[in-house]
Amino acid sequence: xxxxxxxxxxxxxxxxxxxxxxxxxxxxxxxxxxxxxxxxxxxxxxxxxxxxxxxxxxxxxxxxxxxxxxxxxxxxxxxxxxxxxxxxxxxxxxxxxxxxxxxxxxxxxxxxxxxxxxxxxxxxxxxxxxxxxxxxxxxxxxxxxxxx
Numbered sequence: 718x719x720x721x722x723x724x725x726x727x728x729x730x731x732x733x734x735x736x737x738x739x740x741x742x743x744x745x746x747x748x749x750x751x752x753x754x755x756x757x758x759x760x761x762x763x764x765x766x767x768x769x770x771x772x773x774x775x776x777x778x779x780x781x782x783x784x785x786x787x788x789x790x791x792x793x794x795x796x797x798x799x800x801x802x803x804x805x806x807x808x809x810x811x812x813x814x815x816x817x818x819x820x821x822x823x824x825x826x827x828x829x830x831x832x833x834x835x836x837x838x839x840x841x842x843x844x845x846x847x848x849x850x851x852x853x854x855x856x857x858x859x860x861x862x863x864x865x
Contacts, residue, residue, distance in 0.1 A: 737745050791797070 733745070734742060
C-alpha cells in the first residue's frame with residue numbers, strides 16, 4: 718500500500734527521536750502500535766463481515782437454484798407427467814373438434830368426381846386393353862403375373 722523503504726523509515730525514526738525526545742519515544746511507539754493494531758482488527762472485522770455477507774448471498778443463490786431444481790423434478794414425476802400429457806391430448810382433441818365444427822358450419826362445395834378417361838397408350842404385352850381404363854370407383858390395377 719505505502720511504498721516506504723528502509724531508508725525512509727530511518728529518516729522518520731531520526732526525526733521522531735529529535736522531535737519527541739528519547740524519554741517519551743517508547744510510549745509514543747507503543748501508542749502507535751496500539752493504533753495500528755486497532756486499525757488491523759477493524760479491517761479484519763470488516764473483511765469478515767463482508768465475506769459472511771457474500772457467503773449468505775451465495776447460499777441464497779444456491780438455495781434458490783436447489784428449489785428451482787426440486788420444483789422441476791416434482792413436475793417430472795411420472796404420474797404428473799402422464800396427467801399433463803393426457804390433459805394436453807384432451808385439449809388437442811377439443812381443439813380439433815372445434816375446428817371440425819367450424820368447418821362443417823360453413824357450406825363448402827364439393828369438387829366434382831373425376832371423369833373416367835382412356836389412356837391413349839398402346840397396351841403392354843400381356844395386358845388386356847380393358848385394364849387400361851381408369852374408373853372413378855377403383856384405382857387402376859396391375860395384371861397378375863404368371864407363375865413359373
